Amino acid sequence: MKAVVFHGIGDIRLDNVPEPRLERPDDAIVRLTSSAICGTDLHMVRGTLSDMQPGTILGHEGVGVVEEIGAHVRNLRKGERVVIPSTIGCGYCSYCRAGYYAQCDHANPNGPLAGTAFFGGPKGSGPFQGLQAEYARIPYAQVGPVILPDSISDNQAILLSDIxxxxxxxxxxxxxxxxxxxxxxxxxxxxxxxxxxxxxxxxxxxxxxxxxxxxxxxxxxxxxxxxxxxxxxxxxxxxxxxxxxxxxxxxxxxxxxxxxxxxxxxxxxxxxxxxxxxxxxxxxxxxxxxxxxxxxxxxxxxxxxxxxxxxxxxxxxxxxxxxxxxxxxxxxxxxxxxxxxxxxxGNCNHRAYLPELIQLVRTGAIDPSAVLTQQRELVGALDAYKAFDKRTDGWMKVGLKLAS
The missing domain is CATH 3.40.50.720 (NAD(P)-binding Rossmann-like Domain)
Known part of the structure; x- marks a missing residue:
């Protein structure tokens, strides 16, 4: 599959990489239909977060369709459309139960004091492969992905993933x-x-x-x-x-x-x-x-x-x-x-707010898609990164269209 991959400071590439597979019974595989470029992604490319590992797929914003689920994922079905929260939580530790998903005790394999686990981040955050790709493995899928109503478009939903x-x-x-x-x-x-x-x-x-x-x-x-x-x-x-x-x-x-x-x-x-x-x-x-x-x-x-x-x-x-x-x-x-x-x-506890915000978008109380000023296919991601990095006027938020 194609993915935006970090190779070093100032060096990102659109590579062909192996498709992800289920690794744990609480995993899901999602075919991504939309992703986006975030200012946090630029921190990795610029070297602000300097423990990035070469070979890491970038991106922590994603909307897609469930393709495969592990045996412990009992609330999702193949073919359902979901938004993926940027930060990862187990759902059962005391922090997740209190709504502090960004401080989950189990999601970060580096240990409970290692900090927030999120997609496409540096070594200290997991690392987990990111969402600027055609497919992604979603850990703790029984908790993270939230099913989207048909009335919410991808352009609206991608902005619910993080920002x-x-x-x-x-x-x-x-x-x-x-x-x-x-x-x-x-x-x-x-x-x-x-x-x-x-x-x-x-x-x-x-x-x-x-x-x-x-x-x-x-x-x-x-x-x-x-x-x-x-x-x-x-x-x-x-x-x-x-x-x-x-x-x-x-x-x-x-x-x-x-x-x-x-x-x-x-x-x-x-x-x-x-x-x-x-x-x-x-x-x-x-x-x-x-x-x-x-x-x-x-x-x-x-x-x-x-x-x-x-x-x-x-x-x-x-x-x-x-x-x-x-x-x-x-x-x-x-x-x-x-x-x-x-x-x-602190880091946002995305999963805690998604049900409320999805309802606001569904009822028309707010339309988040107005912030999405640029859209590119995945093959145009590198040029989009460069324009976004230069803070080009008019480049507010860049969406990446991955599939229909």
């Missing part, structure tokens, strides 16, 4: 409630669903911070008040627009690939931090570097975090859903402590 649940998780982490003023740093795909989720939770005002015009335009169409950090200092604007108080909730939907401002007031405001950011970049991801004009890491690894802590109101809430590697140890803890902030963060 819609992650945005919703971010809004829940921030404890957004009716009337709250919320600031969302990062208007990429996850940021867009964070904005949408804050609206679902009846936030009073939502500010959206980014520098890419098409991302800011999409956020504005959702009703967010937008701030371009290349033109304005976002901290100063947030304070000015909230009577000097700041938002109650701030959500970091950027992670380590944040960028510093390239000019204007925000650049001047951040000049004193340039040396620190350069040191962070060197220490956190020494292997990250552009390859052949592609695979660009961010220039400000903790920039969004600093802006979040600076801008949030006293006794406010900061939620972090952007990806940071285990080696990252830079955080403005002193300022956060002295402002009495509440900090929440």
């Amino acid at each position: 819609f649940p992650t945005g919703y998780f971010g809004a829940k982490l921030a404890a957004v409630k009716g009337g709250d003023v919320v600031a969302v740093f990062g208007c990429g795909p996850v940021g867009q669903f964070t904005i949408a989720s804050c609206k679902l939770l009846n936030a009073g005002r939502i500010f959206a911070i980014d520098k890419v015009p098409s991302r800011l335009e999409m956020a504005q169409r959702q009703g967010a008040e937008v701030i371009n950090f290349n033109d304005e200092d976002p901290v100063a604007v947030l304070r000015d627009m909230t009577g000097g108080i700041g938002p109650e909730c701030v959500i970091d939907a950027v992670g380590i690939d944040a960028e510093v401002a390239s000019g204007g007031p925000a650049h001047e405001h951040g000049k004193g931090r340039e040396a620190m950011l350069a040191k962070e970049l060197q220490e956190i991801a020494p292997h990250m570097h552009p390859v052949d004009g592609n695979w660009h890491p961010g220039s400000g690894p903790s920039q969004a975090l600093h802006w979040a802590v600076e801008s949030v109101a006293k006794a406010g809430r900061v939620a972090i859903i952007g990806v940071y590697p285990p080696a990252d140890r830079f955080f403005p803890i002193g300022l956060a402590m002295n402002k009495n902030l509440r900090l929440t963060m």
Whole structure:
């Protein structure tokens, strides 16, 4: 079968690889009809998560049709159409039972303290072969895949695999409630669903911070008040627009690939931090570097975090859903402590939110497919990766069509 395979930093290829087979009685084999490219995939290609193993199939977002099931999978049948949660949980440990699927004690073969197990990730996450392929082995299939109603299209369903649940998780982490003023740093795909989720939770005002015009335009169409950090200092604007108080909730939907401002007031405001950011970049991801004009890491690894802590109101809430590697140890803890902030963060427990979100899509309360701005066949995946990596304007979310 064909699959997008990691060979090294800056080196991914469309290879022919063996089709997966059942390995355990709780496995299923799914013929994938749709996958997608996520910003997290770029962390692997850029070297941010540096323990990627050559030969790993990339991708953690998938929709498909069940082809084969193991003897312990009693809730699925061949031919059923399913969405696959990006993170993997066993369903029976105390964490899964409490809804913390990302902290499952059994899914990660490296042990219960190894961290979240997910498809197409580095050695520390399993590793499990990913979903940018024609077929995939799905472990713990009696728990993970969720059957889709016919009324939900692949274009809608693929966004339920990861980024819609992650945005919703971010809004829940921030404890957004009716009337709250919320600031969302990062208007990429996850940021867009964070904005949408804050609206679902009846936030009073939502500010959206980014520098890419098409991302800011999409956020504005959702009703967010937008701030371009290349033109304005976002901290100063947030304070000015909230009577000097700041938002109650701030959500970091950027992670380590944040960028510093390239000019204007925000650049001047951040000049004193340039040396620190350069040191962070060197220490956190020494292997990250552009390859052949592609695979660009961010220039400000903790920039969004600093802006979040600076801008949030006293006794406010900061939620972090952007990806940071285990080696990252830079955080403005002193300022956060002295402002009495509440900090929440983590990997999304996708499976916990899927039934609720599927119902919202089924009833027409939200149509997630608006975020899917680009679609490519699997054979065009490599060019799509390159355009997505360069943060090309208009490339919000890239879907990969695998089969009908």
